[in-house]
Amino acid sequence: MTFEPEQLGSSVGELAATLKALRKGAGLSGDRLAKRCNMSQSKVSRIENARVRPSLVDVEQILSAVDAPADVIERVSALTRLANTEWRNLRSLRRKGLGTRQAELRALEASSHHMRYFLLSAVTGLLATPEYIRASLAHSPADTSKAVAGKLQRQEILHDRTKRFTFILTEQAVRFPLIEPHALAMQMDRLASLTHLPNVRLGVIPLDSPVPGIPLNTFTLYDDRLATAELSTGSMVFRDSRDVGAFLNEFAGYERCALFGERAREILAEWSAHCRR
Numbered sequence: 213m214t215f216e217p218e219q220l221g222s223s224v225g226e227l228a229a230t231l232k233a234l235r236k237g238a239g240l241s242g243d244r245l246a247k248r249c250n251m252s253q254s255k256v257s258r259i260e261n262a263r264v265r266p267s268l269v270d271v272e273q274i275l276s277a278v279d280a281p282a283d284v285i286e287r288v289s290a291l292t293r294l295a296n297t298e299w300r301n302l303r304s305l306r307r308k309g310l311g312t313r314q315a316e317l318r319a320l321e322a323s324s325h326h327m328r329y330f331l332l333s334a335v336t337g338l339l340a341t342p343e344y345i346r347a348s349l350a351h352s353p354a355d356t357s358k359a360v361a362g363k364l365q366r367q368e369i370l371h372d373r374t375k376r377f378t379f380i381l382t383e384q385a386v387r388f389p390l391i392e393p394h395a396l397a398m399q400m401d402r403l404a405s406l407t408h409l410p411n412v413r414l415g416v417i418p419l420d421s422p423v424p425g426i427p428l429n430t431f432t433l434y435d436d437r438l439a440t441a442e443l444s445t446g447s448m449v450f451r452d453s454r455d456v457g458a459f460l461n462e463f464a465g466y467e468r469c470a471l472f473g474e475r476a477r478e479i480l481a482e483w484s485a486h487c488r489r
Contacts, residue, residue: 223291223294223295224262224265224295225262226291227262227266227271227288227291227292227295228259228260228261228262229262230288230291231259231260231266231271231274231288232260234274234275234278234280234284234288235256235260235274235278237278238277238278238279240277240278242256242257242260245274245277245278248273248277249270249273249274249277250273251270251273259274265295265296265451266292266295267292267296267451267452267453268289268292268293268296268452268453268454269453271288271289271292272289275288275289292452293452296450296451296452296455297448297449297450297451297452297455298448298449298451299446299447299448299449300446300447300448300449301445301446302445302446302447303446304446311358311359311361311362313359313362314358314359314361314362314363314365314366315362317366318362318365318366318369320434320438321366321369321375321434322369323434324375324434324435325374325375325376325435326375326376326377326378326435327375327376327377327378327432327433327434327435328377328378328379328380328432328433328460328463329377329378329379329380329430329431329432329433330380330427330430330431330432330462330463330466331379331380331381331382331385331430332382332384332385332427332428332429332430333382333384333385333388333430334348334385334388334390334430335381335385335386335388335399335403336379336430336432337363337366337367338363338366338367338369338370338377338379339367339379339402339403339406339414340363340399340402341395341398341399341402342360342364343391343395343398343399344390344391344395344396344399345360345363345364346360347390347391348390370406370409370411370412371409372411373410373411375411376411376413377411377412377413377414378413378414378415378463378467379412379413379414379415380415380416380417380463380466380467380470381403381414381415381416381417382416382417382419382427383416383417383418383419383483384419386400386403386416386480386483387483393487393488394487394488396487397484397485397487397488400480400481400483400484400487401480401484403416403480404476404477404480404481404484407472407473407476407477413472414472414476415467415470415471415472415476416470416471416476416479416480417466417469417470417471418471418479421469421470422469423465423466423469424462424465424466424469425462425465427466429441429442429443430442431459431462431463433456433459433460433463436453436456436457436460437451437456438450438451438456439455439456439459439460441459
């Protein structure tokens, strides 16, 4: 399936209209379709009016209930995949304001129970010192003061015991020289201190450790419902269960290779000492 990035996430309305037309074509009321799909009638209504984004499972149930032919199933399934994938252009995010982006992330974190972060090339804002955060935004042409404040404010969630966090950082991410050596050592010390939080599991993958496959992107998982992958020009948002499942499997592979607890603190202390020298 080929597509333009702008198509991603914008096909919810088209999908809703298509599903409604298929129901009517099958001669079914919303209530009868709901019973066939073991859904509530209100959910069917919300799907058909584009007020809720249906999952692939929801759509498969509806297609089965209306006895859709194979070519329709293929077309509507592809449309569902588009509706559940979103492209967030970095230029658009900057126009909206980087502070607004921090508010969106804060809401996403508040609605999640277990968050998993694979950090390939740099430290994420939740783990960063103020100096590291400012340096990470220094290239932006926009005003970054609200973004810095938003990132620091978001760090409070690490102390919410109802949340679970798993961070996996490559050696490249930990040691990337974004800031001068003494400040980078302090950043490493912060990472080590966060390993003591009972709801935070923080691991590192040394450069000489074998890993499954070839890591290509920093990505984040919010429970088992949503994944985001970072690119240099923006980010992709995945809601399709197959895509999220693929990221969960990839994360599990890296987790098996990472060092945690005292072993992580020992190697972070070694890298920190090297910076100070």
